[in-house]
Amino acid sequence: MAQQQLLMIEDDTRLADMVGEYLRQSGYGFSHAADGTSGLAALQSSPADLVILDLMLPDMDGLEVCRRIKSHDGMNGAPSNTAVLMLTAKGDPMDRIIGLEIGADDYLPKPFEPRELLARIRAVLRRGAEVSAASGSGQKIMRFGSLEIDRDARTVTVAGKLCELTSYQFDLLAALAERSGRVLSRDQIMEAVRGRELEAFDRSIDVHMGRIRSAIELDAKDPKRILTVRGVGYVFAKQQD
Secondary structure (H helix, E strand, O other): OOEEEEEEEEOOOHHHHHHHHHHHHHHOEEEEEHHHHHHHHHHHHOOOEEEEEOOOOOOHHHHHHHHHHOOOOOOOOOOOOOOEEEEOOOOHHHHHHHHHHHOEEEEEOOOOOHHHHHHHHHHHHHHHHHHHOOOOOOEEEEEEEEEEOOOOOOOEEOOOEEEOOHHHHHHHHHHHHHHHOOOOEEEHHHHHHHEEEEEEEEOOHHHHHHHHHHOOOOOOOOOOEEEEOOOOEEEEEOOOO
């Protein structure tokens, strides 16, 4: 199995050196960029599986770097499945929420323990493999009207148009679609995605659902595919246009 590659975009060189040594010892390939511009350039020349992204960078807002990675803007149009783990200021929920809305896969407040960072990285990177294994014996492409969810390619299209979703958001949507017609609590949805281990976003699932709706619904404010059941959770509609 190829070594998974990590890129840290962080202007604190001492922190990056410490994190890099720890992650290399844990079996990952690791590279470092000190600002957003050089980080985006590094991704163009050598794609990474996951970016550890500080939001306070000297040349540009880390949120803008995240947006460019997830939208492929400034990435020469090359498709990217790169996951993004944001490093945020402790006690600043707004950066976290905005980051989730533009596609970040996870976040970790500073200061942090290297072991927690490693656990978050492993959790983000394994989500796709877990969902693929769980659905390996099932139908590869799920169709609901004009909506198609391709498990193998990990893509979602509506009327043939590709929808931009993070890896975690794809997993959430697939978990709901596999249980279409069933009302699921937030805990049940997250359990279906991640197994029993507690991970991030326990209180942020609504942010992800809003992002998924924006991608797949004709009108995110009047959803027809993912419905909210007040006081309970969500249900994915079986019958769709």
